[in-house]
Amino acid sequence: MDKRTKVFISTAASYWFLSVMAIIGRSRKRKRVAIREGITYAPMFERDRKRIDYLNDEIWRNNTTCVKMLRMNKARFFRFCQLFRDHALLEDTVHMCVEQQVTMFLYTVGHNVRNRVIATNLGRSGETVSRYFDKVLHAIGELREDYISPPSLDTSPHIEGNPRWDPYFKDCNGAIDGTHVRATVPKEMQHAFRGRKTHCTQNVMAAVDFEQRFTYVLVGWEGTAHDALVLRDALARENGLRVPQGKYYLVDVGYGAKPGFLPLFRGVRYHLNEWGSNPVQNEKELFNHRHSSLRIIIEQAFGALKRRLKVLDDASPFFPFQTQVDIVVACCIIHNWVIEDGRDEFNVPDDSDEEATTYAGTESENAIMVSFRQGLADQMWADRQNHRH
Template sequence: MAMIIHDRKRKRVSRREGVKYGPIVERDRMRIEYLNTKIWRNDTTCVDMLRLRKDYFFRFCKLFRNRGLLEDTIHMSIEEQVAMFLNTIGHNLRNRLVRTNFDRSGETVSRYFNKVLHAVGELRDELIRPPSLDTPSKIAGNPRWDPYFKDCIGAIDGTHIRASVEKNMEPSFRGRKSHATQNVMAAVDFDLRFTYVLASWEGTTHDAVVLRDALERENGLLVPQGKFYLVDAGCGAKPGFLPPFRVVQYHLKEWGNNPVQNEKELFNLRHSSLRVTVERAFWALKRRFKILDDATPFPYPTQVDIVVACCIIHNWVINDGIDQFIT
């Protein structure tokens, strides 16, 4: 009798119908329509959503396709993968918003974010390169800086990027800011390109310590013989690094109510007018990628990779043509 009951149960199970899914083709069509009408319809909408103009965006996707860094799948193109990534870092969006915008699952959004982040990171050695050893065009022939700064190849400074860390780690990351940050050091040439980036240091770390680490690392920061970077007074004077004079006015007007009084003030004025380049580069970077302005839910190693990825994309835009990003 028990065997008969068991057989009846097995027959009932075997008659169950399989799970039915919605029409994937129609869903894909709606996603493509969303991309065409809401994102890359024109430059304005593309910049609003992705922080890149249309031509830059599609050339960027072509780069990944040609290098084999990303690949199209049955239901997702490289363009959509990159669009989700740029939409996230451009506006610091959470996973739930991106999955709603692109009609994807949270797992899919997270998986492709990491794929694109890795693909961008693969371009680091190509796009974050040491500066040219020639006299920069901004300096050459300009009597304000030439010949005094003709061997200067860039400027170095640090910036604080908001970080999200565990509670027990926050004291070491909370330095000059009221919140946790990572201290990011970068070298920038006079075309606003990042030529070296070192992220991951805690916000309480002094800039001089970060610079020393950059010099001691394997494949770290190198200063060619006879060349130098401009640095702030906190880094101190050493071969290859030129700070301003201490206890001397730094920011002043060359002409007007507060004219230069001596040669040290004049040097500091010239030094400041050149070193502001690195501040402009950081300003442009944070303005384009809002994810750098606020804490993110990603693990800390991913937060570090995101900073470097933003610098790589920034350089790519400059290398690919004159960037007219103004929003």
């Protein structure tokens, strides 16, 4: 065997030996990783206990505290949390139960506080608060079809048997109006969102029944948009607002008279505080007075909604605009659920009224409801005169 052959064999043997040792080393490393004990989280148990103690002592302590902090009483809050479990929309995690997730959400929208405030008060990271806020927001949005649905076709018990409104408004489905909710948008879009208000708003159109439940909500329009334009969009959408044949909604003068929408007489006093001790003088004033006293139900609904959830009526929100839109819908769902659950602590009369925008419908659109409105006014006046005599 010559010298070159010996060198070749020696080199091959060395390479084989090194390869075998490398394989053995990797095998031992994988074995060590496989048998290595997992990281223990013993300190987390104590931290979780302190968090629950804080919630029990400072948030869920009694009805008064729970209403102040979460905008609903204690029993109602826990029923609300159970709703998400029943629908499999939220679930307990290793270190956060459903009640804690919903608490963070209601705390945020109820007081319009920032992420860092919730994180500090509840001992959570900012990322955790943000993540669970989005989860609860999505879960509430999944309830939209269950809690924002068209009204009953039957005459409302609110109207039936009341001589001021029955039989004149027996086919009324509810009331429609718009409200402005504070919005935060990029600088280049602010001119479109700054209308009558000095700050940016989104124009939210809603329909309510006479139990103050929201039966339709359209969100996301700029604050400068006319109410009539928003209504037109609601009617044009595939799953938009629909008025059953023979039914109608009470609306302000800004929406115009057209089939399905019954406005006030323009140029005739209609604010309830305009009458005082001065009696109505003719059929148009009588109609406007009764129309306003019935349509105020939507102002009361908006008032209760904004008193409960300050994210809609406080300083400008700090969420992305699409999240702001979703929050408005979520707040309406919460409002409806509370009404179905029982007496609402925030549902007290609100006589506020907003200036209407102007919109003139076509002659053919106006003719039907104008004639119908005049007929109602004449009937009301005749019945009133007969009763007085």
